[in-house]
Amino acid sequence: MARTLFDKLWDAHLVRDLGGGTGLVAIDRILLHERTGGIALMALEESGRPVRDPSRVFVTMDHVVDTLPGRTDRTIMPTGTDFILATREAARRAGATLFDIGDPRQGIVHVISPENAIVLPGLTLVCPDSHTCTQGALGALAWGIGSSEAEHALATGTLRVTRPAQMRITVEGALAPGVTAKDLALHVIARLGSGGARAHAVEYAGPAIAALSVEARMTLCNMATELAAFTAVIAPDAATIAWLEGRTYAPRGADWDAAQAHWAGLHSDAGAHFDREVRIDAADVVPMVSWGTSPQQSVALAGTVPQLDAPAPDAAPTTPEAHARALDYMGLAEQGALAGLPIDAAFIGSCTNARLSDLRTAAEVLAGRKVAPGVRAICVPGSTRVKAEAEAEGLDKVFLAAGFEWREAGCSMCFFAGGESFGPQQRVISTTNRNFESRQGPRTRTHIASPATVAASAIAGVIADPRLVEAR
Numbered sequence: 001m002a003r004t005l006f007d008k009l010w011d012a013h014l015v016r017d018l019g020g021g022t023g024l025v026a027i028d029r030i031l032l033h034e035r036t037g038g039i040a041l042m043a044l045e046e047s048g049r050p051v052r053d054p055s056r057v058f059v060t061m062d063h064v065v066d067t068l069p070g071r072t073d074r075t076i077m078p079t080g081t082d083f084i085l086a087t088r089e090a091a092r093r094a095g096a097t098l099f100d101i102g103d104p105r106q107g108i109v110h111v112i113s114p115e116n117a118i119v120l121p122g123l124t125l126v127c128p129d130s131h132t133c134t135q136g137a138l139g140a141l142a143w144g145i146g147s148s149e150a151e152h153a154l155a156t157g158t159l160r161v162t163r164p165a166q167m168r169i170t171v172e173g174a175l176a177p178g179v180t181a182k183d184l185a186l187h188v189i190a191r192l193g194s195g196g197a198r199a200h201a202v203e204y205a206g207p208a209i210a211a212l213s214v215e216a217r218m219t220l221c222n223m224a225t226e227l228a229a230f231t232a233v234i235a236p237d238a239a240t241i242a243w244l245e246g247r248t249y250a251p252r253g254a255d256w257d258a259a260q261a262h263w264a265g266l267h268s269d270a271g272a273h274f275d276r277e278v279r280i281d282a283a284d285v286v287p288m289v290s291w292g293t294s295p296q297q298s299v300a301l302a303g304t305v306p307q308l309d310a311p312a313p314d315a316a317p318t319t320p321e322a323h324a325r326a327l328d329y330m331g332l333a334e335q336g337a338l339a340g341l342p343i344d345a346a347f348i349g350s351c352t353n354a355r356l357s358d359l360r361t362a363a364e365v366l367a368g369r370k371v372a373p374g375v376r377a378i379c380v381p382g383s384t385r386v387k388a389e390a391e392a393e394g395l396d397k398v399f400l401a402a403g404f405e406w407r408e409a410g411c412s413m414c415f416f417a418g419g420e421s422f423g424p425q426q427r428v429i430s431t432t433n434r435n436f437e438s439r440q441g442p443r444t445r446t447h448i449a450s451p452a453t454v455a456a457s458a459i460a461g462v463i464a465d466p467r468l469v470e471a472r
């Protein structure tokens, strides 16, 4: 019978069908970070259960750790140091692989896993973090879990999972020059709504997806969380294989050849059944920016703040109260233009858009230009390795010369964890994935956009279309 990519991943890991649409699934990799992972490790210890296979467990410091140059264990977040120390000790006691502060492999969990080939096509991978779906871009079944599920996975190497329904989003045609995976992600969320893929595994397919770089695919899959999807997957192809080859934990020699042969079968068969099919024409995708306090509240950058009676085509309708609240929170009025809105800050970072290709794109816009007076601009590479590679290319100099801060790797101001933040009512253009109320600090106003848009806006001092930045 024709099977989807998800079916193949599920079938290969199903230990036992538990009935009622639930299965016991074998877990190949468990990733942990200091915000939630240490808690899971310590709870497991307290219950007297060991980690079943520490060689499958990888721990990094990303969420709480500071990103200021010269950082130490001491954090701006009042209780941050406790999280770091506790996670470090618990990881050591468990025998897990730890990417600590100062380790060249440290970074945001969803950036370091692909770049070290911890995640590989065909594997199952879990992490107590909602953006674990990022890693499905490599053809793995990767999803976010809660801390108690993490304990279960650590102790048993399995998880009880309710099998999700399946949705395929096929993107036909080709994205126009200057239109990125981030714009596509926001286009999909604006159209389907923030609950649009609830309880579904999403497969992204079609010519526009095949044409995306592997890193751009990660950006797209990252934001499946903002559709409430169980996860997202993309079939591995030659680009995936080329991207993975030679990375730290990638198979080598005969194992590499065998792995490639196996990966060649990891795609949805012709005629495989999806519970829902969505088709998108890539030509309809333009540079996007969020205007409200949900990623669903995103529009064309060249457009205007929508009226309540202009809902997303397939999304659940917004209530008048929620619409009014978002407008009030963001300090905007219906039908106001997004382009030209003055900004206070620009942030390039996060597991969505802080890989080397993202930094290159931003640096192209920034080269030879200066951040507008009064705008605070920050670049936080997604991993220490991304930072080192960027520096080897001289990108740090481009960012610094433009007036950006150049930081150590971590989640940083993607979210406010009690540490650093942007100020109340500061308008921030950001490459991150969430624009919730107070996401980047108490009462901050976040506009999500692509790295090119964030860079162009930092220069202009207002929300700006990168395609309109004049070529020098």
Ligand SMILES: CC(C)[C@H](C(=O)O)[C@@H](O)C(=O)O
Binding pocket: 035, 036, 063, 128, 129, 130, 131, 144, 415
């Ligand atoms: C702190 C962590 C659990 C959280 C998540 O699960 O996503 C964070 O990474 C986020 O992006 O909001």
Ligand code: SF4
Binding pocket: 062, 063, 108, 109, 129, 131, 349, 350, 351, 352, 410, 411, 414, 415, 432, 433
């Ligand atoms: S970078 Fe942001 S979205 Fe990604 S894991 Fe960290 S806090 Fe979550």
